[in-house]
Amino acid sequence: MVKVAIFDYGAGNIFSLKSSLEKNEAEVDIITNLKKIKNYSGLLLPGVGNFDPAITSLNTSKVAFQDLVKDQIPILGICLGMEMFFEKSEEGKLSGLGVFDGEVVILPNKFKIPHMGWNDLQIKKPSVLLDGVKEGSWVYFVHSYRVKPKNEDIIKADSDYGINVPAVIEDNTLFGTQFHPEKSGKVGSMMIKNFLRVCKK
Template sequence: MVKVAIFDYGAGNIFSLKSSLEKNEAEVDIITDLKKIKNYSGLLLPGVGNFDPAIKSLDTSKIAFHDLVKNQVPVLGICLGMEMFFERSEEGKLGGLGILDGEVILLPNKFKIPHMGWNDLQIKQSSVLLEGVKEGSWVYFVHSYRVKPKNDGIIKADSDYGISVPAVIENQTLFGTQFHPEKSGKVGSIMIKNFLRVCKK
């Protein structure tokens, strides 16, 4: 059984993610200090909360986070968790983790914010996280922002809202989804399984 950690930055509402991981036979702990990450085969940054408070909660763990990425410990960032990988966000004033080049920008004002609902995935290139996921599969989004990477090559799937929204990013052992796989039924479960398989290697 693979052992993974969910980093809790105080937003709560991470039960569904923990439950989804456990249903896929993972042992899961919720942690608030990344110095303990050596005990785990993978890390998840959940998707609920606001940018600045979430970044602040990682202040004492930023070096540890950069180290685990350097050491290729698999990390899955969900929604806000993925947005924190980048250099900055229009949601906050603080800098992001800066693991990936780019920024996070507000969805256009023609959308009701937050955007909530099911949208289909347009797969752009092969991806470890998307193995077994069919083109056009539907997943569940709740968000007000979208990522804008400097390197489009890390975008593995997007979703068309009339604008193209990056939905899945992947860079070596760093994975991110703008949607919530833990709330996306069987399709989301496939991705959770794929992530845990990477953690087992």
């Protein structure tokens, strides 16, 4: 059984993510300090909360996080968790984790914010996380922001709601989804399974 950790930065509401991982036969701990991460095969940054408070919680572990990236420990960022991978966000004033060049911008004001609902995936490039996921599969979004990577090669799928919203990013052992796989039924469960398979290697 693979053992993974969910980093809790105080936003709560991570039960559904823990439950989804356990249904896919992972052993899951919720942690608040990345310095103890060596016992785990993978890390998940959950998707609830606001940018600056989440970054503040992670800042005490920022060096440990950079070490995880260097050591190629698989990391999955969900929604806000993915947004924190970037250099900055319009939601806050603090610097992001900066593992990807680019920024996070608010959705255009023609949208009701937060944007909530099911949208389909347009798969652009082969992806480990999307292995077995069909073009046009529906996933569940709850967000007000979207990422703008400088290197668009990391975007593996997007979703079109009048503008293209990067939905899945992937680079080596770093994975991110703008949507919530733990709330996306069988399709989301397939992605969780794919991530755990990477953690087992």
